[in-house]
Amino acid sequence: MTDIRYVAPQTLDEAVGAYAAAGSAARILAGGTDLLVQMRSGAVKPGLIVDIKKIRELTAIDELSGGSFRVGAAVPGAVLAEHPRFGKVWPGVLESVNLIGSTQVQGRASAGGNLCNASPAGDSVPAMIAAGAVVTVQGPDGRRELDVEDVPAGPGRTNLKPGEILVSFTLPPRPPGSSDAYLRMIPRTEMDIAVVGCGVSLTLKGGVCTHARVGLGAVAPTALLIEPAAQALIGSRLDDAAINAAANACRAACRPIDDKRGTIAYRTQIAGVLLKRTAKIAAERAQGK
Amino acid sequence: MAKVHVTTTVNDEPLEFLCEPYETMLDALRNQLALTGSKEGCASGDCGACSITLDDRLVCSCLMLAAEAEGHEIRTIEGMARGGRLHPLQEKFLEQAALQCGICTSGMLVASEALLRKNPNPSEEEVRFWLAGNLCRCTGYDKIVRAVLETATEIREAAQ
Numbered sequence: 001m002t003d004i005r006y007v008a009p010q011t012l013d014e015a016v017g018a019y020a021a022a023g024s025a026a027r028i029l030a031g032g033t034d035l036l037v038q039m040r041s042g043a044v045k046p047g048l049i050v051d052i053k054k055i056r057e058l059t060a061i062d063e064l065s066g067g068s069f070r071v072g073a074a075v076p077g078a079v080l081a082e083h084p085r086f087g088k089v090w091p092g093v094l095e096s097v098n099l100i101g102s103t104q105v106q107g108r109a110s111a112g113g114n115l116c117n118a119s120p121a122g123d124s125v126p127a128m129i130a131a132g133a134v135v136t137v138q139g140p141d142g143r144r145e146l147d148v149e150d151v152p153a154g155p156g157r158t159n160l161k162p163g164e165i166l167v168s169f170t171l172p173p174r175p176p177g178s179s180d181a182y183l184r185m186i187p188r189t190e191m192d193i194a195v196v197g198c199g200v201s202l203t204l205k206g207g208v209c210t211h212a213r214v215g216l217g218a219v220a221p222t223a224l225l226i227e228p229a230a231q232a233l234i235g236s237r238l239d240d241a242a243i244n245a246a247a248n249a250c251r252a253a254c255r256p257i258d259d260k261r262g263t264i265a266y267r268t269q270i271a272g273v274l275l276k277r278t279a280k281i282a283a284e285r286a287q288g289k
Numbered sequence: 290m291a292k293v294h295v296t297t298t299v300n301d302e303p304l305e306f307l308c309e310p311y312e313t314m315l316d317a318l319r320n321q322l323a324l325t326g327s328k329e330g331c332a333s334g335d336c337g338a339c340s341i342t343l344d345d346r347l348v349c350s351c352l353m354l355a356a357e358a359e360g361h362e363i364r365t366i367e368g369m370a371r372g373g374r375l376h377p378l379q380e381k382f383l384e385q386a387a388l389q390c391g392i393c394t395s396g397m398l399v400a401s402e403a404l405l406r407k408n409p410n411p412s413e414e415e416v417r418f419w420l421a422g423n424l425c426r427c428t429g430y431d432k433i434v435r436a437v438l439e440t441a442t443e444i445r446e447a448a449q
Binding site: 004005006008029031032033036037039040049051053076078101102103104105107108190191 | 291293309310313332333334335337340346347348351352353354356357359403418419420421422423
């Protein structure tokens with residue numbers, strides 16, 4: 001490795017300046033659980049490593065006055081789990097983040113890194129999509145916001161522009177009767193990559209679903225927002241007909257690959273199964289069960 | 290290429306070192322600081338043999354740049370025995386034969402100590418989940434899990 005530099009700026013402006021100036025050879029370092037493996041294997045040879053963990057906004061968890069949460073892009077999973085409120089409001093998002101890797105990996109790996117690594121199977125992404133998270137990015141031309149589902153562009157690629165850094169996730173306020181859940185299918189019990197991942201967020205009023213969002217992972221080149229599945233749930237009492245319609249909508253949206261983890265047919269089938277199970281858990285949580 | 294100057298604390302001892310910008314904390318510990326207790330198993334964060342704590346949080350030192358140690362507190366297996374006395378976990382691992390080849394042992398001990406600091410009374414399931422990122426190809430894990438549980442019991446009883 002030649003000509004690598006490491007910087008750990010204290011401010012976002014400095015980080016964006018250094019990152020943009022270094023061009024395509026620069027890499028952002030949050031938890032490093034993907035980047036260091038990629039460097040080690042030779043897949044990535046960065047000219048500049050920009051460590052963003054000294055920047056407060058990237059490492060803070062703030063519950064805002066309106067009830068929304070802002071989670072810094074570099075907050076490790078273990079830190080998110082220790083927040084006294086986050087997991088009560090967003091149990092599905094938290095469980096998706098905490099499913100990533102071992103205790104050691106949880107000490108470092110972040111939802112921001114998971115999103116920017118842009119694996120189609122990233123666990124936190126479908127849950128963030130279901131949550132309706134909006135990300136803030138900052139680049140040489142200033143700040144902008146994107147819906148989280150608009151960040152991944154394909155395996156290993158994002159829609160961030162050159163020099164843009166993911167700053168934070170903002171999760172909307174939760175009306176009473178709201179909750180979420182995330183499930184993934186893996187061949188083992190722990191420490192594996194999702195064959196299918198499913199996030200469901202919903203709101204129930206008097207037993208009727210008034211709001212729902214569904215995210216699916218590992219069934220297409222990017223994690224997907226499944227609007228027809230949400231539409232099937234909204235207005236229903238989450239009866240079998242509605243749940244089956246939502247499951248079928250999930251299956252219809254699948255464009256998976258065949259690989260050693262699962263066939264196209266298997267992933268497509270499981271997407272519907274996971275929708276049913278995940279929606280049930282989210283509904284139970286929303287009803288305080 | 291400019292080396293990075295790092296000022297940090299390792300096992301309560303303030304120290305400084307120079308490292309390459311791409312050098313891992315594991316390589317710095319082993320090659321620069323002569324702390325070879327942390328082992329390289331996989332070098333990809335899967336096996337846990339390089340486990341250390343960074344500001345009391347368990348991490349894989351192979352997935353951390355040495356430059357990131359700047360201003361932080363690192364603890365390694367070398368800091369576990371205090372004043373010439375083994376930590377109760379180390380004593381119990383010996384007593385229970387919770388190791389065979391020993392490559393995973395320092396990582397297992399560092400990870401187990403981090404668990405007991407956070408949760409002095411873990412269930413067997415909690416121990417197994419916590420140590421899921423520490424691989425051992427010799428013991429079959431049962432002796433390790435038993436040693437951690439028994440140590441936890443003894444530490445709690447001693448504190449009463």
